[in-house]
Amino acid sequence: MTSIRSRLLLWIGLPFTLVGLLTLATSYYVLSNQITETFDDMLLNAAERLERRIYSVDGELRINMHYFSISTLGSRGDGKIFYRIRDAEGNMLAGFDGLEDPPDDLDQPLFYDTRYAGNSLRAVATTFPVVRSTHSGQIEVIVAESTEARQTMINEFLLTLSVLITIGGLLAVTIALLAIHRGLAPLRSISRSLRRRSQYDLEPIEAEVPREVSTLVASINGLMMRMRQSIHNTQQFNADVSHQLRTPISEIRALAELSSRQSTDPTARRSLDEIGRIAESAGYTVQQLLTLAKARHELVDTSAMAIADLAELCREACAESISRVYQRGQELEFEERESGCRVMADGVMVRWLIQNLIENASQHAGGAQPYRGTIYVSVARSQGSVQLQVSDDGIGVSPEHQARLTERFFRASPETPGSGLGLAIVDEIARAHGATLELDSPAGQGLTVTVTFPSA
Incomplete structure (x- = not known):
């Protein structure tokens, strides 16, 4: 499942990217047409300038222009210029005879694309009248320019536009990230508040x-x-x-x-x-x-829990359980190994936990036979936590039964009295307090139950 941040970035970034690409495509189309029209006007102007340089002397047509000066007409020195001038009979007057003829009749100036000497050219062909001493006629003029200058100008403009769009996109994404961060702040605040809470x-x-x-x-x-x-x-x-x-x-x-x-x-x-x-x-x-x-x-x-001394709760639970333990011929021993074992707890429930551990040892430590040994209760601190241990010297529990001791109604010794709920209650109370429950029973050495509480 994607996050809200990812979705917002997607819905902001994707349209912006599409708009940027559409802007580039539209700009390329519009700019190409605009540059083509501008350069075409320059080509036509060059052809018209050639017209003014043609004159007649004794019935012969002459051109008042050197070959090298033709490069200054329309290309601004960025490309190559080719031209061809013919009279009405097709006689070559000047220029490059290999230039391709225009594709249609020259009723008006005609622009077309062609190639010559390995160059891609944009050409304009036009005719204009010329008067000789004896008669008048039409002169055909073709002026062609290589397309490098046009393409270079388009590429430079598109590169500049791409850089601007990219910078604008990065700024937009940065602003969007900041806006999303600020906009999602209330949700993060609620999330942190809920995470800090107990479940x-x-x-x-x-x-x-x-x-x-x-x-x-x-x-x-x-x-x-x-x-x-x-x-x-x-x-x-x-x-x-x-x-x-x-x-x-x-x-x-x-x-x-x-x-x-x-x-x-x-x-x-x-x-x-x-x-x-x-x-x-x-x-x-x-x-x-x-x-x-x-x-x-x-x-x-x-929310009803408060800081409590676990040792004091153990003393109270032992005092409530001692009579039943003595009546069964057993002994109960409590040891406070360290002072200041304070935990965040519900005092009544923790006493239930200790009483059930004592009762479980009292009823089941001997297996099928009544237990006549001692039940040990101790409290100590350990690396930022507080440990409660209840152990006995009974017959212990087999490894295959240890994993099931916290199941409701399960008893390792069915012949002994009890409900099979004691350790299930202990497990529930431990989980409610964020504590961990560990069972250890070496062969023939009794059962040790360790409950580790977070230190207050």
Whole structure:
């Protein structure tokens, strides 16, 4: 797809080029005719001057002109002059006998093109009366001039005109480029403004632009407003789903637990316990689905983010997760390797990210067997970025499964509890913060998840 600049230059340059070529062609035609008429008049004038130099002495015609003076007649010394003078009987009086005869009768002066002695000539033939002592008659005079002077003058004029047109064209293109540059400045300003924004910033564009661009800006702002409304509706829908699903699932769990305590039938109690376990799993899955919906990176409003201390967010997330970790016979260790690990973040979502990483290690580090080791959480700075690491000493993940860990509902160990959404939520939150997610699992050495945030 060509740019607007290229199109404008094409539509300015192409017509100008065509006009320039048309001007050259027209100038060549008009100039050729004009120069031909001018030189033809000079040739006819030369022939008439010859007429005045012919006189009769004792019945014989004589010419009062030397051969060398004929070159001063019409060519201004730039070309060659040939002439021929004959009487009515065809007798050669003077000049070059080999000159070609005129193509038609000489009722009036006749101009024609011919060649002589390897020269291209323009000739004029005319007749005029002459009176001898005994009788009168007609004299035929032909004067021919080589065409070099005419062609040289035309070429010089066309060269001058071509240079002027070329200079004018370059000036026009330069002015057009400047005008296009100035004219497209509002579009470039809008483009820079949009590029500087986060891909999730849907605030309206505030800029003073020409009327022709204001329609585009209004359309973009309208689109952003509709997208913001769509995001708001989606978030509202998530809240409604959360309220409508969590309440009945909690009631099912409570009713199953109460019925199990009151029942004396072992089979019924086992069934009720299973119903409670399934309801608890469903409640956890619903909660994870709602968290995933809220964490979708394209729905996150980055304008609500602020500078936060990642280490402090890790402490809060560890404090919220520590009870569940201890209940499973595990330990949780947090290390702040460097201070001042500040990032631009949504604090609530980053805590979700850390909690899901801890929960993922807690539930899946041991594979089919419960994990009884330590979960390590650390924060450090690294070359203009801040790294969060969560690792364990479990069995690790095979290489063929690592690439799929962030897929929704995928679990490397299907027999372990969970929804298969934890790392998918982590991936969405990381993308919303412009962070990168790396998974590393050497054979038998556990899984290390590294999230690299841009430093604030």
